[in-house]
Amino acid sequence: xxxxxxxxxxxxxxxxxxxxxxxxxxxxxxxxxxxxxxxxxxxxxxxxxxxxxxxxxxxxxxxxxxxxxxxxxxxxxxxxxxxxxxxxxxxxxxxxxxxxxxxxxxxxxxxxxxxxxxxxxxxxxxxxxxxxxxxxxxxxxxxxxxxxxxxxxxxxxxxxxxxxxxxxxxxxxxxxx
Numbered sequence: 001x002x003x004x005x006x007x008x009x010x011x012x013x014x015x016x017x018x019x020x021x022x023x024x025x026x027x028x029x030x031x032x033x034x035x036x037x038x039x040x041x042x043x044x045x046x047x048x049x050x051x052x053x054x055x056x057x058x059x060x061x062x063x064x065x066x067x068x069x070x071x072x073x074x075x076x077x078x079x080x081x082x083x084x085x086x087x088x089x090x091x092x093x094x095x096x097x098x099x100x101x102x103x104x105x106x107x108x109x110x111x112x113x114x115x116x117x118x119x120x121x122x123x124x125x126x127x128x129x130x131x132x133x134x135x136x137x138x139x140x141x142x143x144x145x146x147x148x149x150x151x152x153x154x155x156x157x158x159x160x161x162x163x164x165x166x167x168x169x170x171x172x173x174x175x176x177x
Contacts, residue, residue, distance in 0.1 A: 008051035009061050015043040015068040019075050026079055026136070034136040040072050041129045059114065063105065066117055069125050070098045076132045085135055086151070090158060094128070097161045101168050113175045120164030127157035 018040040026033025047065060051057045077091040101121075108115045117125075131153035138146040 006051075006056045006058065006061075007054070008047040008056055009058065009064065011043050011047040011050065012061060012064050012068050015040045015047075016071060018043075019071055022072075023075055023079060026076075027083060030136060030139040034133065034140070037072075037076065037133060037136055041133070044069055044125070044129075062114060062116055063109070066105075066121070066125075067102065070102065073125070073128045073132065074098060076136075080132075080135060083139075085139070086154065090154060094154075094158050094161060097158075097165045101165050104168055104172055108172050108175070111176070113172065115168060115171055115175075118164060118167055118171065120160060120167050124157055124160040124164050127153060127160060131157055 018036055022033055022036040022040060025036060044065070047061070051061055074095050077086065077094060080086040081088045081091045105115050131150050134146050134153060135150035138144075138150055
C-alpha cells in the first residue's frame with residue numbers, strides 16, 4: 001500500500017519533532033541531549049525497517065527520511081559550533097554537501113527521477129550519528145577523553161559525504177541520459 005501518511009512516515013516526523021528538544025537541552029543537560037539524540041537517531045533505523053517490512057515505502061518517505069537525518073545532523077553541528085566543540089569550517093563543508101545533495105534530489109524529482117539513498121550516503125549518515133554521539137558523550141565529563149575519536153570520525157564522515165555526493169551527481173546524470 002502506498003499511503004501518503006503511514007506509521008514509518010509518522011516515525012520520521014517524530015525525528016524532526018525531537019530536534020527542537022535536542023537543541024533546547026543539549027547545552028545545559030548534556031546527558032539528556034545525548035539521550036534525545038540517540039532516540040532520534042534510532043527512529044531512522046525503525047522507520048526504514050517498518051517501511052520495508054510492511055511494504056509501506058512511499059515517495060514522501062523516500063524524500064522525508066534523509067531530510068530528517070540532515071536536519072538532525074545539521075542541528076547538532078550548529079550546536080557544536082556554538083559550543084566551540086568543532087570548528088565552523090567542518091560544519092560548513094558537511095552542511096553544504098547536505099544542501100547540494102538535497103537540491104539535486106529536488107531537481108531530479110522535478111524530472112520524475114527518484115534518487116534513493118545509496119550505500120555511501122547511508123554509511124555517511126551512520127558515521128555522522130556515531131561521531132556526534134561520541135562528541136556528545138565527551139561533553140558528559142566522564143573519565144574518558146573521546147574528543148579526538150569523535151573528531152576523527154566526523155572527518156571520516158565528511159570525506160565519505162563528499163564521495164557519496166559525487167556518486168549522487170553521477171547517478172543523476174546517468175539517469176538523465
